[in-house]
Amino acid sequence: MNINLTLFGQMIAFALFIWFCMKFIWPPVINAMQERQRKIAEGLQEADRASKDLELAQKSATDTLREAKVQAAQLIEQANKRANQLIEEAKDNARAEGERIKVAAQADIEQEVQRAKEALRAQLASLSLLGAEKILQTSINQEAHSKMLEQLAAEL
Amino acid sequence: MAEGHLPTTSEYIGHHLQNLVYGKFPDGHWGFAQSAQDAKAMGFMSINVDSMGWSLFLGLLFIWLFRKVAKSATSGVPGGVQNFIEMVVEFVNQSVKDGFHGKSALVAPLALTIFMWVLFMNTMDLMPVDLIPLVAQKIGVFAFGADPHHVFFKVVPTTDPNITFGMSITVFLLMIFYSVREKGLGGFIGELTLQPFGKFLIPFNFLLEGVGLFAKPISLALRLYGNLFAGELIFIMIALLPFWAQWVLNFPWAVFHILIIILQAYIFMMLTIVYMNMAHEKH
Helix, strand or coil: CCCCCCHHHHHHHHHHHHHHHHHHHHHHHHHHHHHHHHCCCCCCHHHHHHHHHHHHHHHHHHHHHHHHHHHHHHHHHHHHHHHHHHHHHHHHHHHHHHHHHCCCCCCCCHHHHHHHHHHHHHHHHHHHHHHHHHHHHCCCCCCHHHHHHHHHHCCC | CCCCCCCHHHHHHHHCCCCCCEEECCCCCCEEEEHHHHHHHCCEEEEHHHHHHHHHHHHHHHHHHHHHHHHCCCCCCHCCCCHHHHHHHHHHHHHHHHCCCCCCCCCCHHHHHHHHHHHHHHHHCCCCHHHHHHHHHHHHHHHHHHHHCCCCCCCCHHHCCHHHHHHHHHHHHHHHHHHHHHHHHHHHHHHHCCCCCCHHHHHHHHHHHHHHHHHHHHHHHHHHHHHHHHHHHHHHHHHCCCCCCCHHHHHHHHHHHHHEEEEEEHHHHHHHHHHHHHHHHHC
């Protein structure tokens, strides 16, 4: 093994290669790799966040659904209550109306009866007069007896 | 071969272990060494054309491949090549995170360069031992009129100590630089002299820490060199078997060697990270 100028040749070449590698090879390659690493990390984070968002959205969706159900139930209950109320009201109204009609009818009947009585009374006076006339077969002083007959009719 | 006799075993091995050397002959003219003696005589003023060439080619291959991806790197869905590059970068980045606790723009690209480059250079070990040298020999003979016996060619740069020491010494210089920058010159010298035994044993401390310091680049370079050299040597020896018997040893050794190739690249990278961490650590 003889050491000769090759030693220096190799040293110079080595130094140049190191310099070139340091300037033009290492930085772009390592930068690209780190950039990719960053991108992947970001992507993973994004996916994580998205799945969390999805979870949240699902939760809020079920919440909303439950709320809606509760509201619907409330509404139905309210509606039922209102319907019952309406029915009750209608019933009351009907009852009141019936009562009123009945009262009016009774008043009418009363009136008719009164009128009939009036008529009867009027007819009865003359009839009884006529009857008494017939029975007594005498003429009666109409003026003397009509007062008495009127009194009799008023007692009816 | 060309002179009509087959090389002996030791000639074959020796031929395979000799680099293609271009340098200054003792008489002053420059040229390719014709033999191991020539290469030795050239001494320091020479260059191993084969290891240097492959080393540069593989380094540029690494740079080209990674630059191509870096230019079109997207943080969206990565394509096939980008996936592979990112896998490597991620692996290196993780190793740096585990081993290096300071903040530095240099350590990670340094680790990546070491890992990929050493891995590529080691992988040349899996090339058939005679294939590329044979091609080189043909080119040498036809293009340059060289004697085929004098065309040497080693294809695995990391079996050349020049290459491994070149890298480990660069790492060592970076270590010293960052130690001084992070701890100050005083801090660095203090670290070398005031521990482990306090200020009354400064010379002894210095000796101990000095050996420890210099052992780092030497062990780093020799570990890689030794592993790959031994592996290549065994491939060469397996190539000496009759061709029909080679696969029996060749296949298991190659499979085992895939592990060695990656492991050695990883160890070089990991130790560099650890050393750089020590340079940045304050006591």
